[in-house]
Amino acid sequence: MKNTILAGLIAGAAFFSATAASAVEIEYWQYVFDTRVKAMDRLIADFEKANPDITVKQVTFPYADYQTRVVAATMAKKGPDVMQLFYGWTDQFVKGGVLQPLDATVFPHDQIESEFFPIVSAMKRGDDYYGLPTAVRSxxxxxxxxxxxxxxxxxxxxxxxxxxxxxxxxxxxxxxxxxxxxxxxxxxxxxxxxxxxxxxxxxxxxxxxxxxxxxxxxxxxxxxxxxxxxxxxxxxxxxxxxxxxxxxxxxxxxxxxxxxxxxxxxxxxxxxxxxxxxxxxxxxxxxxxxxxxYASYFANGIGAGASGEELEAAQKFLAYISSEEAMKIWLEEVGELPARRSAALTEANLADPVYAPFLQGLEYAHTTLFxxxxxxxxxxxxxxxxxxxxxxxxxxxxxxxxxxxxxxxxxxxx
Amino acid sequence: MQPAHSLPPPLKMRPASGLKMRTRRLLWIWSFLALPVLFYSAIRFYPTLEAFYLSLTNWDLLSDPEYIGLENYKRLFADPKFWQVFRNTFLYLIIGTPVSLILAFVIAYFLDRIRFGHTFLRALYFLPFITTASAMAWVWRWFYQPAPTGIINNFLGSLGISPIPFLSSVELALPSITFTAIWAGLGFQVIIFMAGLRAIPSTYYEAARIDGLNDWQVLRKITLPLLKPTTVFLVVFSSIGFLRIFDQVYNMSSIDPGGPLGSTKPLVLMIYQTAFSSYEMGYASAQTVVLFTILLVISLLQLWIMRERG
Structure with a gap:
């Protein structure tokens, strides 16, 4: 009897450690744009190094098909765990159940609102945020x-x-x-x-x-x-x-x-x-x-289908790709301005003759809610x-x- | 009893085995024929029927379709943009089909008479047909640009002639695009016409010569009437092509698809935009049903008119 219990415990423990060690795979979707895909490859590599139990698979589609693919895949319950979306699509994606709201305990609202440029509010519907930008454009x-x-x-x-x-x-x-x-x-x-x-x-x-x-x-x-x-x-x-x-x-x-x-x-x-x-x-x-x-951005949101382990992994990944570190990499690779004030308004950026006018523009920019x-x-x-x-x-x-x-x-x- | 019992089986067996052979052969044949039939049912007929159903719903790809009766059709017929698109679509047909057929016939007629350079010229005419439509549309898009990028306007400018706004004018854009579509399809029509011309037995021509008919009379009395089957085929084929025009328009106006001001937008482009940029699948299906009906009516009408005269 004792032995069976012990065996059961061991088996159970083995099972749990096995699932913890076995990699969770999540899918990240964005549209094809050379520098963006490369920048994301770099971010994924860094993220996987820090989180060896999570694998991120990047899937890309031509821009013209991208929205349709996301919508069709969501209908077929094969949607991405984390996806890139234009802020102007948020209404349609929220209405159509493509996105899930960000968990406020993982992504506290007061932090979002104080650390990002004010245009992040375009991702808020009701009391929930549905995505966070890595980079902004002006x-x-x-x-x-x-x-x-x-x-x-x-x-x-x-x-x-x-x-x-x-x-x-x-x-x-x-x-x-x-x-x-x-x-x-x-x-x-x-x-x-x-x-x-x-x-x-x-x-x-x-x-x-x-x-x-x-x-x-x-x-x-x-x-x-x-x-x-x-x-x-x-x-x-x-x-x-x-x-x-x-x-x-x-x-x-x-x-x-x-x-x-x-x-x-x-x-x-x-x-x-x-x-x-x-x-x-x-x-x-x-x-x-x-x-x-006029400022706009592509944000990253979490797909409605992600749950359990995958949701956790997706949250970790989203937190990483909207971190200050990721934004610096994105600026280097893609040339788009960081969405966090601290990463954007650095002395080096403000002294840069190319970035400075765009950054100044961000301070008084408006965002059309298309x-x-x-x-x-x-x-x-x-x-x-x-x-x-x-x-x-x-x-x-x-x-x-x-x-x-x-x-x-x-x-x-x- | 026993013989009576044993007799029927062979009698039954013979027709049965014959039937079996025929059934087996039929099965064999049908198993081959069934493949394309099944394939078509799955990828053509089923979606077509589905489109008829969807045209009565408000499906937006994201939520489940909801039956709304003829609402989509009412909206479509009340939309001035639809009537503009409808007009555009018919303009492509009305300009495109006769012009391309006459041009193709004239070219085929004369090409048929020359020996020197015949193959080379024929290849030149056919070349545009095998070129990707979008690549060709882009080349023409650049030809039509204002100076300094557009070759045509550059040339006109060097002569001191003011530029022609081929693609940026509400009046000229549609004819300009139609012209490239005609050019693109010309090679195919020329080849078909030439095949038709070659198929006319030379004895008719010999008889006509003996009777002393001149070239014009030969053309009217012999060539054109005997070419009727070819012409019917080409009229139907090219009409359907012009009614479904998309590639040329989409590629030549991709910054402002179907523009300027919707003056070049054909029905297919409207369907595409309704479906894949507005995601109004129900409404787009209704437009598809309308296009289907137009194509069906036009094709039947043409077949009927041409048959009547023949």
Whole structure:
């Protein structure tokens, strides 16, 4: 009898130690982007070294399929344990049961709120956080130093008015009236729709949405003025042209644009430019000095299907990839700014001529709570095109866009 | 009794064994035929039927489908964007099919008459057809760019002619894309037309010559009527192709898919966006059912019209 009990105990102990020693495997999903995948490989290697009982398998998909894959896999109960997601997808993912809320005992809210930049609040729904970012992105004005020197311009523009003057000095045309060099790129499908929405509208004295983000508020004098300012860059000031060289970033890379509004994620691509030197400046301020910026990020969240050991491992992994250490690695490998103040606002970063304007932007940045990013971007793109291509008045075009976007918001909120 | 008993079996056996042979052979044949049938049922017919059902639901991929009757269709027919897309889709068809068929016929007709360089020219015409649609769309997208990147506008600029906004104008974008689609499909149509031309017995032509018909009369009285089966096939084939156009449009306007201002968006692209960027699977299914109906009606109509005249 004693022996059987003993045997049972031994077996039980052996069983427990075996499960503890046998590796838990969790899956991490993100989309394919070379530097991100490499950075994650490095983070996983470091994490596995510190946690030998956990194996993390990185699974990637092309960006175009990524959302669909996550959703389809979740439906089939084969979703990831930890996944990367754009903050703008949070509503859909929470509503669809793709994500589970972060356990407040493991990730205390007061710590999140004091240590991360305030835009982390875009991951909060009700009383729960649904993810934490590793890196954040903000916008800045990239400028071509060679073209600036050629036009005799000493420094990048500080206000919207200066922006137009500077751009005018840089823009060049051929005999047929075609642009050969743009003063500033106009590319709504790039980052310009954010520039208009969160920055220009505010600088002309308005707000893009109501405080609860449920109502479109840019159908105002400020919205119309902001649209006029933007479309006039092409129509009356003739300093840029929508569609020039296909994409704004392509024109800038080719040295055929003096300035372009773009984000931190473009740094990697622009670093390969060898033909000219470029610089980064804070986005120009409004007439009354109003500064604004748009910040966004990809966060990491825990899949709804993770439970038990896997959930524990997933929490450990999430804590690691949103740690200060991971953020430094991410900055090195990907070039995206750390989401924690302590990791971002270091002396070295603030003295860096490239990172500093982006970091300054983060301090006063806004984050749009998209409910359907593609559709909302399309609406703003169409709004600009109606003015540029069809000659619609900015006031009518803003009104039409506001109605269309309100319908998108209403569909989601009801 | 005994003989009577023993007699029937052989009588029964003979037809039975014959049937068995036939059944066995049929089984054998069907086991081969069943494979594609099963395959198609699983990957084509079942999803098609499922799409009909889904079009009556509000499935969003995340929650379970809920039956909502004809709500999706009501919404679709009340949506001005759908009618714009509907118009675009038919513009692709109305411009694309006749232009490509006439061009293909003219090329095939003359190509058939030359010996020198025949194979080389035929290969040149066929080349675009075997090129990946998206690669070709991207090449054309760059041709159409404003100066300094776009070859065409660069050339016009050097002559002092103001640039043509091929892809950035609401009016020109659709014809510009249609043109590349026509060019891409031309080689195939030329080959089929040439095969059709070769299939016409030369005795008809000899007889026509003896009767003193000129080239025009030969073309009208002999070539075109005898080419009818080929033409019917190509009309149906190319109509379906233009109604389902997607690759060219998607790749040539990928920054603003179906743009500018939705002026190039075909039905298939709308379905794609509804399904995979808005995740409204029910609504997308309703659009698919509409496309299916259009394709069915157009194909039947064309077959009927062409048969009537023949």
């Amino acid at each position: 916008l800045a004005l990239f400028y071509n130093k060679a073209l600036f020197a050629e036009a005799g311009i000493a420094e990048p523009p500080k206000t919207l008015e200066e922006l137009v003057e500077t751009a005018k000095k840089i823009a060049k045309f051929d005999a047929a009236g075609n642009f050969t060099t743009e003063g500033i790129t106009l590319d709504m499908a790039g980052q310009d729709h954010h520039w208009w929405r969160e920055i220009l509208v505010r600088q002309f004295g308005g707000a893009p949405y109501s405080d609860d983000s449920k109502t479109v508020a840019y159908n105002s004098e400020a919205g119309v003025k902001a649209l006029e300012y933007y479309t006039n860059l092409q129509l009356t000031e003739k300093v840029g042209m929508s569609g020039f060289m296909d994409e704004g970033q392509a024109a800038f890379r080719a040295g055929r644009a003096g300035m372009t509004v773009d984000g931190t994620f473009r740094l990697g691509a622009f670093r390969s430019i060898t033909d000219f030197e470029w610089g980064v400046a804070e986005l120009p301020a409004g007439a009354d000095g109003t500064k604004s910026n 409910v359907e990013e593609n559709a909302q971007r399309q609406i703003v793109t169409d709004m600009v095109n109606r003015v540029l291509l069809q000659g619609q008045s900015p006031a009518d075009s803003v009104a039409e866009a506001a109605a269309a976007e309100q319908a998108v918001l209403d569909k989601f909120n009801n």
